[in-house]
Amino acid sequence: MKMKKLGILLSVMFFAVATMAQGYEIGDKVKDFHLKNVDGSHVSMADFPDANGFIIIFSCNHCPYVVAYEDRMIEIHNEFAPHGFPVIAINPNDTIAEPRDSFTNMKVRAKEKGFPFPYVIDADQSVYPKFGATRTPHIFLLKRDGADLRVAYIGAIDDNFRDASAVEERFLANAIHAVQRGETPEPAVTRAIGCTIKTRN
C-alpha cells in the first residue's frame, strides 16, 4: 500500500517535471515531424535534403498578430528559400477549441494568401510542445549541422508587428544572415505578443 502511494507520488512528480519542460533551446537538436499539409500531402523536414535550415513558424488562421505578419511570412520565404531556408508553417491549435483554425479554414487561408510554403497541421498537438512553442506566431530558425538540425534563433520575425515599414530590426533575417556567415545570431531569442496555443481542457 505504501509502495503504491509512493509510486503514485513519483509518477505525479515525473508528470509535473515533464510538463514543466520548456522545449528546445538554442543549439538543441530538433526531431523531424510528419504533418499533413493543406495540399493533402504530408511534410517532413527530411523531404528537403538540400535545405541549409528551416524557418518553422507556428501559425494559425485567426490570430490578429499572425494576420499582421502573413505578408512578411511570404516575403521571408521568397527571400530565403532560394538560399536554402524555406518556411514551414505549422498550425498547433486544437481545431475544436478554436474552429476558426480548422484544416478546412487553413486550406482557404493558404489559397487566399497564395502561401508559397507548406502550411501543415499539428493535428495531435505532439510537435509544438517539443519545440516549446507558446503562441502564434512563434518562429524557430533551424540550421543544418551535418545530419542534424539545430535551433539557431527563437522569437519574432521583426520588432514591429503592426507596421512593416516602421521595422527597425529584422530579427529573423539578421539571424539567417548570421547563420550563413557561420556566426551565432544576436539576439538569439526575442519575444513578441501573440495568441496562446489552443488546447482542449
Next chain:
Amino acid sequence: MRNMRVFLSLLIVLFISHTLVASKSDHLTVFNFEEFEHWLYKETDSIYVINFWATWCAPCVKEIPDFEKLYEKYKTDKVKVLFVSLDFPAHIENRVIPFIKRMNMQAQVILLDDPRSNRWIPKVSDEWTGAIPATLVYTRDFRQFYEREFKFDELEEIIIPLLK
C-alpha cells in the same frame, strides 16, 4: 458678483462630473510602455492584479468576469485590478469601448500601444514569452507573473494570503 461665483462653481462641478462620467467607458487612455511602466512598480500596500488581454483573445475574454468578480469582492481590501488591453489602437472606438460597455467592466481599463514588444515584454516579466492572457500580481513583498488563464477561485487563492 456672488451669483457669478455660484454660477462658476456650478460650471466647474458640472465639468468635473462630466469628465469623470465620460472617462468611465466612453474613453480609453492609451499609453506606450514608458508611460505605462510605473504601474508595475507601485510602492504601496495595495495588491496589484494586472491582466494583459485583448478583445480578440478568446481565453482572455472568458476570464474577464472572474477578474471583475475579484475586483468587486476585494476592492475595499486594497486590491487594485487593472486591465491592460493589447488591442490595436485602430479598434478602440469600434471594438474595445463597445466591449467594455457590453461586459460592464468596472475595474480600470487602459490600452498599451507599443509595437516593439521585444523591448518591453521582459520588463513586465522575464518569464513572459508573449502569449496572452497573462497576469502580474504584486504587492510590497510579493511579485508573481502568470502566463496562463485564471478562474476566480484560483485568483482568490493567490490574493487571500496577501491580505494582511
